[in-house]
Amino acid sequence: MKVAPQPVRHAFLVLSVLVVAVAGCTAAEDEPSPPVPGVAESLEAEFASVVQDVLPSVVEISHDGGVGSGVVFDDQGHIVTNAHVVGTGTEFEVRLAASSVVRPATLVASYPVEDLAVIRVADTTGLVPARFGDTRDLRVGDLVLAMGSPLGLESSVTQGIVSALGRTVPEPPQAEIGFPGTALRQVIQTSAPINPGNSGGALVDLDSEVVGLPTLAAVNPGIGGAAPGVGFAIPADIVSSLARQIIEHGRVVDSGRAALGITVATVTNDRGEPVGAGVAAVDPDGPAAVAGVQVGDLIIQVDGEEVRTAQDLRALIAARKPGDVVRLTVVRPPAAEPHTFTINLGELPAA
Numbered sequence: 001m002k003v004a005p006q007p008v009r010h011a012f013l014v015l016s017v018l019v020v021a022v023a024g025c026t027a028a029e030d031e032p033s034p035p036v037p038g039v040a041e042s043l044e045a046e047f048a049s050v051v052q053d054v055l056p057s058v059v060e061i062s063h064d065g066g067v068g069s070g071v072v073f074d075d076q077g078h079i080v081t082n083a084h085v086v087g088t089g090t091e092f093e094v095r096l097a098a099s100s101v102v103r104p105a106t107l108v109a110s111y112p113v114e115d116l117a118v119i120r121v122a123d124t125t126g127l128v129p130a131r132f133g134d135t136r137d138l139r140v141g142d143l144v145l146a147m148g149s150p151l152g153l154e155s156s157v158t159q160g161i162v163s164a165l166g167r168t169v170p171e172p173p174q175a176e177i178g179f180p181g182t183a184l185r186q187v188i189q190t191s192a193p194i195n196p197g198n199s200g201g202a203l204v205d206l207d208s209e210v211v212g213l214p215t216l217a218a219v220n221p222g223i224g225g226a227a228p229g230v231g232f233a234i235p236a237d238i239v240s241s242l243a244r245q246i247i248e249h250g251r252v253v254d255s256g257r258a259a260l261g262i263t264v265a266t267v268t269n270d271r272g273e274p275v276g277a278g279v280a281a282v283d284p285d286g287p288a289a290v291a292g293v294q295v296g297d298l299i300i301q302v303d304g305e306e307v308r309t310a311q312d313l314r315a316l317i318a319a320r321k322p323g324d325v326v327r328l329t330v331v332r333p334p335a336a337e338p339h340t341f342t343i344n345l346g347e348l349p350a351a
Contacts (some may be wrong), residue, residue, distance in 0.1 A: 031126035069148030069201030081200030087177035133209030148201025160192030183318035194231030261286015301329035
């Protein structure tokens with residue numbers, strides 16, 4: 001999420017949590033147990049230690065399109081961030097935490113399919129690469145901190161827990177910055193507040209390891225704004241793998257994402273209601289073509305799950321792996337009866 005630069009700079013915000021200590025039973029039932037000393041202080045000290053460890057690795061990224069965040073990936077000046085943070089830009093300004101020095105940076109490559117990008121600063125003085133953790137070690141309920149530049153307030157920190165793991169969520173397009181939209185896979189859901197400008201920053205565990213890149217806040221359709229306490233981060237495993245490919249090859253060479261080999265668009269009825277994903281193009285060598293899918297087919301289900309929009313289809317396929325077998329239910333005009341194709345999913349071509 002990205003916003004225009006704000007006038008406030010160098011704000012350092014740490015949200016602390018107070019924990020009530022509860023003692024166990026004592027031998028004398030009529031005497032209350034004394035509180036366990038230092039629990040709140042210990043947790044606050046741990047938070048402060050994590051912030052001190054990781055914040056030097058989190059940067060503010062700005063360009064004509066607005067402001068976002070990034071994480072120092074290595075000592076060669078590579079910084080990983082979101083594709084929607086860089087947009088269509090190729091040149092950026094980078095600020096380290098608590099620094100007024102602006103460093104020019106250039107784009108290495110952007111991979112909108114996973115909403116990831118890598119930029120590089122030539123001046124590596126003082127850069128502190130972050131430690132990226134293994135998302136497989138995360139558990140629901142783990143405490144995490146989100147670090148970045150929300151609303152232009154650089155070096156800001158919020159806290160929450162891991163609410164869920166392995167989500168697949170749609171990310172809508174942002175035409176104004178040239179972001180086509182995608183379906184994020186295996187994301188971490190967190191209650192740590194994610195605000196505009198947090199995108200591309202660091203979601204950090206209490207071992208001072210980056211476990212994800214905050215990317216998206218859920219939208220409450222009832223109020224049309226962000227849903228409090230529901231944010232999503234791309235897991236560190238995916239971030240690290242794709243960043244290394246971009247740094248080594250200048251592009252992603254192994255996507256790891258399932259694909260049908262088709263291009264689709266949302267189809268609506270005469271009342272403007274979405275009714276499915278229409279096939280606009282078919283890769284003649286792709287898995288859908290091999291199974292018999294044709295241009296003009298209307299996809300209405302994947303493995304029995306309803307498809308009303310192109311985004312629905314992308315999310316359902318993103319939740320699968322290359323080699324998985326799916327049942328694709330389509331309607332082929334002018335016939336009204338649906339037909340089901342069994343398809344062995346391929347892999348999305350490298351960027």
